[in-house]
Amino acid sequence: MLDQLSLLSFASGGWGSALLAGALVTIALALSCLPIGLPLGLAVAVAARSKNRWLRAWATTFSTVFRGLPELLTLLIIYYGCQIAAQKILAMMGYDAQVTINTFVAAMVAFSLVFAAFSSEIWLGAFKTIPKGQFEAASALGLSKFTTFRKVVLPQLARIALPGLSNNWLSLLKDTSLVSTISLVDLMRQTNLAVSVTKEPMLFYTVACLGYLFFSAISGRLFAFLERYFSRHQRSAQP
């Protein structure tokens, strides 16, 4: 038991620091999907509500495709597809070179698209709960469309969409374990390496599961705080 624990230590011969580095990559990857995924999801939701038929069709196709494809397949298609496309384009221009795309960037793009597709549905649902009167009142006050969206609609949307987005974030966090298949060294990959060296699969995979559980638990706390923050105007006065 004790020598098993020493495998997890941070000293030499222990895998502690390697696992921690992998965990940081996992978190960094998941977080870096948010700046693209959230706005893109919102844009897709706005496009799905627009009057333009083409924009609507485009938004529906986007969300159907990326919600319907397995995340593993999306990842591989983006990873290999971008490489092959880049090679073809370079070959057309006369260069004949092997192109390798950074795995982190490929994973970031793939998971951002998936996250955008799923969160667009959440945003759409949130849009439906905003009463028409809000838009009419904003128009009566002479607010521009953009100001209406930014000052009136978005703050309400954020509160309503938060629980759904929290679910999406948790599944994104778990899906990032798939990047171990394109050999980006995240928590899962680092665990696989540790297992292949130490032959202790039970210990290391349990640790990996607990690591993801820990991240989920922290995210849960964070979202509970955010929900309280965004609905602070709705709280009744303390007696």
Next chain:
Amino acid sequence: MSLAELQNMFLNPDLLERYGPRFIDGLLVTGKLVAISFTLGALLGLLIALGRLSSNRFLRSFTGAYVYFFRGSPLLAQLFLLYYGLGSFKGFWQDVGLWWFFRDAWFCTLLAFTLNTAAYQAEILRGSILSVAQGQREACKALNLSRWTAFRKIILPQSLLVAIGPLGNELILMIKASAIASLVTIYDLMGVTKMAFSRSFDFQVYLWAAVLYLLIVEVVRRSLKLIEGRLGRHLQ
């Protein structure tokens, strides 16, 4: 670009002839995997949901921990934990006569998928059971129905009506998650695709797989909508 060239790019006849039948096989494996694990998961999930709602504190905390663990960690890690982790106790499994089960990637995948989906389905079922109005339970008591009859005839039918939508979503998530099975040497649709790509280096096989997955998910989604409308027809 001529039409033939375009066809070669997306639906190469030679490639289709060579790998087409395997894709069908892969499709069947995916279907079998999802069907078995989803059904077993539903049964186990119902038991866990009842455990979470029971008045026994030990049962409640155990099932709560189960659901928390399986919903909080990735399916990939759970699959590896079961397949490689439990598979490492070879001597023990041989002693109890279960080695044939844990040696086989297929059984381990089924087990991992069943345990995983059971946790998600338990939460769906728990919510739907709680959504049945309290008056229904009181009415059952007033009619002197036994607890089992009340559950089977009154509570379950009403809660399933609420649960069918989320359960359908879970089925679709399961179909998508089943692609992970390809990582432990199962030749499901994804496994076949990866094999075809590694032999032919033709990117179009991935696009075929994408179209096939989209097709399955869309068909399942549409038929679930029909079923939902049919089951809820007395409510319209």
